[in-house]
Amino acid sequence: MSLVKLTASALAIAAVSATAAAARDNVQVAGSSTVLPYASIVAEAFGQNTDFPTPVVESGGSSAGLKRFCEGVGENTIDVANASRKIRDKEIKACAEAGVTDIIEVRIGYDGIVFASQQSGPAFTAFTPSDIFNAIGAKVLKDGAIVDNSYTSWSDFNADLPDAEIAMFIPGTKHGTREVFEEKVLLIGCEETGAMKAMVDGGMSEDDAEDACLAVRTDGKSVDIDGDYTETLARIDANTNGIGVFGLAFYENNTDKLKVATMSGVRPSTETIASGEYPVSRPLFFYIKKAHIGVIPGLKEYAQFFISDELAGPSGPLAQYGLVSDPELAATQAAVEAEKTMGDSM
Amino acid sequence: MTDASLHGAAPRKGRSIHQIDARTRRRNATEARFKACGIAAIAIGLFFLVVLAVAIIRNGTPAFTRTVVEVNFTLTQAQFDEAESQLFKTKAYSGFFNSALADQLTQQGIEVAFDEASIERLMGKVGNAIREHYTAHPGDLDAPVTFNLPTSSRVDGYFNGRVKRETLQDSRFLEATDLDLADQLKAAGIIKSEFNWPFITGADSGVDNPGGAGIGASVVGSFFMMLVVLGLSLPIGVAASIYLEEFAPQNWITDLIEVNISNLAAVPSIVFGILGLAVFIQFMHLPQSAPLVGGLVLTLMTLPTIIISTRASLKSVPPSIRDAALGVGASKMQAVFHHVLPLAMPGILTGTIIGLAQALGETAPLLLIGMVGFVARGYPDGFLDGFVEPNSAMPAQIYTWAARADQAFYDKAWGGIIILLIFLLTMNIIAIILRRRFERRW
Numbered sequence: 001m002s003l004v005k006l007t008a009s010a011l012a013i014a015a016v017s018a019t020a021a022a023a024r025d026n027v028q029v030a031g032s033s034t035v036l037p038y039a040s041i042v043a044e045a046f047g048q049n050t051d052f053p054t055p056v057v058e059s060g061g062s063s064a065g066l067k068r069f070c071e072g073v074g075e076n077t078i079d080v081a082n083a084s085r086k087i088r089d090k091e092i093k094a095c096a097e098a099g100v101t102d103i104i105e106v107r108i109g110y111d112g113i114v115f116a117s118q119q120s121g122p123a124f125t126a127f128t129p130s131d132i133f134n135a136i137g138a139k140v141l142k143d144g145a146i147v148d149n150s151y152t153s154w155s156d157f158n159a160d161l162p163d164a165e166i167a168m169f170i171p172g173t174k175h176g177t178r179e180v181f182e183e184k185v186l187l188i189g190c191e192e193t194g195a196m197k198a199m200v201d202g203g204m205s206e207d208d209a210e211d212a213c214l215a216v217r218t219d220g221k222s223v224d225i226d227g228d229y230t231e232t233l234a235r236i237d238a239n240t241n242g243i244g245v246f247g248l249a250f251y252e253n254n255t256d257k258l259k260v261a262t263m264s265g266v267r268p269s270t271e272t273i274a275s276g277e278y279p280v281s282r283p284l285f286f287y288i289k290k291a292h293i294g295v296i297p298g299l300k301e302y303a304q305f306f307i308s309d310e311l312a313g314p315s316g317p318l319a320q321y322g323l324v325s326d327p328e329l330a331a332t333q334a335a336v337e338a339e340k341t342m343g344d345s346m
Numbered sequence: 347m348t349d350a351s352l353h354g355a356a357p358r359k360g361r362s363i364h365q366i367d368a369r370t371r372r373r374n375a376t377e378a379r380f381k382a383c384g385i386a387a388i389a390i391g392l393f394f395l396v397v398l399a400v401a402i403i404r405n406g407t408p409a410f411t412r413t414v415v416e417v418n419f420t421l422t423q424a425q426f427d428e429a430e431s432q433l434f435k436t437k438a439y440s441g442f443f444n445s446a447l448a449d450q451l452t453q454q455g456i457e458v459a460f461d462e463a464s465i466e467r468l469m470g471k472v473g474n475a476i477r478e479h480y481t482a483h484p485g486d487l488d489a490p491v492t493f494n495l496p497t498s499s500r501v502d503g504y505f506n507g508r509v510k511r512e513t514l515q516d517s518r519f520l521e522a523t524d525l526d527l528a529d530q531l532k533a534a535g536i537i538k539s540e541f542n543w544p545f546i547t548g549a550d551s552g553v554d555n556p557g558g559a560g561i562g563a564s565v566v567g568s569f570f571m572m573l574v575v576l577g578l579s580l581p582i583g584v585a586a587s588i589y590l591e592e593f594a595p596q597n598w599i600t601d602l603i604e605v606n607i608s609n610l611a612a613v614p615s616i617v618f619g620i621l622g623l624a625v626f627i628q629f630m631h632l633p634q635s636a637p638l639v640g641g642l643v644l645t646l647m648t649l650p651t652i653i654i655s656t657r658a659s660l661k662s663v664p665p666s667i668r669d670a671a672l673g674v675g676a677s678k679m680q681a682v683f684h685h686v687l688p689l690a691m692p693g694i695l696t697g698t699i700i701g702l703a704q705a706l707g708e709t710a711p712l713l714l715i716g717m718v719g720f721v722a723r724g725y726p727d728g729f730l731d732g733f734v735e736p737n738s739a740m741p742a743q744i745y746t747w748a749a750r751a752d753q754a755f756y757d758k759a760w761g762g763i764i765i766l767l768i769f770l771l772t773m774n775i776i777a778i779i780l781r782r783r784f785e786r787r788w
Contacts, residue, residue, distance in 0.1 A: 026723065026736055028634055028716070037553040037751065040720035044552035047722065048474045049435045054549075056635045056736045058719030059749075076631050119513075228749040253751035256513035310434035317437070321554050 024075045027055035031065020031082030042306045052298030062176035070095035079292045083285045084176030102290035102341040110324040112248035112273040113280045116258040121240045122162035126262045133189025136222035138215035141195040149217045164241040172226035180282040182214045249322025273324045409761025412542040413502040414494040436473030458526045470496040470557035496557035499754035550722040556754035567737030574641025583652030591660040611650035619711030635716035635736035644705040655697025659690040692784035699777040709741040718742040740766045
């Protein structure tokens with residue numbers, strides 16, 4: 001019977017493949033969608049310039065990537081997690097419980113977070129953290145009292161801003177970018193507007209006030225974007241008043257559609273971010289499972305290739321694409337060379 | 347029959363002796379309205395189809411051409427050795443090429459002022475193409491070779507209308523003066539447009555290299571997945587439906603199975619992806635990002651479709667065929683395999699092809715098993731390796747491209763959709779031909 005033969009051969013193929021699968025020969029990476037472009041540039045060059053196969057880089061967000069990273073040790077788990085924020089203590093603990101104890105942290109450089117709107121939209125050209133907080137904070141300080149945010153237009157709280165409806169598209173909570181946005185924009189804005197102080201004076205504990213500062217209004221004026229920046233771009237395209245939160249590299253690739261706003265008077269660029277003038281920036285990382293070095297061919301070479309001067313340095317392709325290169329790259333190179341894990345004394 | 351004659355007679359006034367003229371008119375008006383609604387529905391459907399087709403073709407065609415610079419380039423042995431000794435070899439090669447191009451343009455007396463930086467902005471990632479050429483043909487060293495190398499994605503976009511001079515501002519990647527240079531090179535015949543073969547044959551490329559991106563490798567990934575789906579779901583599906591339809595007793599167990607198969611057909615595909623991750627990768631330790639796992643997941647998804655269509659076509663074979671076979675002394679199995687199954691084959695094949703086409707266009711289940719992302723391994727080393735080496739699939743590749751910052755990838759995504767649609771159309775046409783050819787009516 002031909003059917004029997006077909007089935008038998010299919011099963012045979014599956015069996016053969018399963019045994020061949022025993023040795024994975026490529027590096028498997030997952031994590032932050034902000035790091036993904038850089039990782040893909042490195043992965044392509046790594047495949048072209050070495051004898052190792054091109055690594056596979058998946059997206060999904062920093063938290064999702066680190067979660068997969070912490071699933072355990074073995075060939076069916078990923079080797080490297082990309083993250084646009086530092087790994088949390090909670091995650092290190094989860095990792096340790098699953099047997100992932102030796103983690104090498106690699107900082108690849110810095111990335112700026114910019115606020116951009118439609119090229120032809122209202123003149124959103126200068127923001128301060130206070131403006132952003134007033135626009136999308138759940139509770140704001142109005143006439144000396146903490147009230148639910150009822151602002152509908154930017155000019156309601158800052159006469160210098162255009163009289164346009166508030167519509168902000170911010171990264172969703174699974175993105176590492178959200179954390180930086182909260183820390184460097186919302187929290188600062190909360191303090192600067194005096195809302196934080198008013199909350200503490202009103203009887204809230206410091207921690208509760210901080211949490212309240214980070215709460216975002218839920219009446220549709222602020223929209224969480226769980227997808228990639230392209231989704232944010234599409235929402236901005238469709239909404240003249242929309243303001244989106246982007247990575248610097250993404251904005252620089254789309255200057256024909258987007259105009260960027262200054263933050264506290266500083267225009268975002270690789271220079272202002274490197275010098276620290278532009279306030280909203282964050283380091284980018286990837287994390288390596290030390291247990292996989294020597295098991296997965298090319299893993300250490302990939303990490304070294306990634307942070308080599310030729311790639312991650314100021315004139316390399318990553319900087320070309322929009323990464324702000326790390327002035328302390330040499331220290332990182334040495335740490336990777338020595339396979340220094342996070343627990344080791346620095 | 348009486349209906350028809352009543353119908354025909356109704357509009358003619360005065361001939362009827364009944365007093366139902368007003369009612370008939372109302373009924374006819376209702377019918378006319380219903381017909382109009384039907385036609386409107388078809389028109390709306392057609393309209394969207396046309397809009398979609400036009401959008402796909404208009405957005406997708408730029409992906410099939412590329413802008414290249416045609417240059418005679420000589421690489422010396424010393425330069426080759428120098429580049430090979432470096433860590434980032436491809437960059438060294440493109441550096442040599444760009445400075446050679448700059449020299450050549452100076453000699454030719456190009457009027458627009460330019461420097462090496464503008465050449466760098468003009469050219470795409472050319473290093474790998476040069477390196478591959480010289481590692482494959484070491485004899486070409488120290489002799490001039492004509493290269494057709496891609497320009498940067500923005501110059502390409504400028505020549506096919508995506509990048510406009512007016513909107514070019516604040517860009518680090520291309521400046522207005524570069525466009526003057528590009529125009530001049532075009533006039534001089536150095537920059538030209540050609541069919542984009544690398545797009546058809548190549549693999550995915552890094553985000554800074556849209557010119558090098560191709561869909562070929564993911565077509566191969568899809569092909570291996572379809573092999574797995576076909577090899578598993580056809581025999582399993584047909585065997586299951588033959589047993590259920592011809593042999594199984596009618597009781598509550600078979601009823602339960604039947605209901606569950608129908609339910610399974612309606613399960614969202616992402617669920618199969620989660621199942622695939624948990625069972626095939628985490629439990630059975632099959633490799634990540636492998637077409638084998640993708641195929642297994644899609645098999646689960648396709649099985650119900652195949653079982654349902656197979657059972658339907660088995661059911662449509664008249665019982666008299668079975669009775670006649672049994673009557674001349676055939677066993678039940680002989681009756682089924684010699685008579686019923688051949689007659690049901692066209693329906694089974696059609697169902698299978700439709701199921702495969704559905705599986706071919708599926709992205710969601712692949713998300714969780716690592717086939718969506720940057721997978722640029724290229725073609726597998728051998729037939730069996732094709733099942734286990736990391737690869738992407740066509741719809742996954744399209745999804746990945748659509749999410750990238752550089753708009754040139756957006757064109758690639760549309761181009762990928764054209765390729766995917768060509769495959770789907772071909773499969774559907776095969777299904778139609780099979781049905782037309784072998785269908786028997788009783």
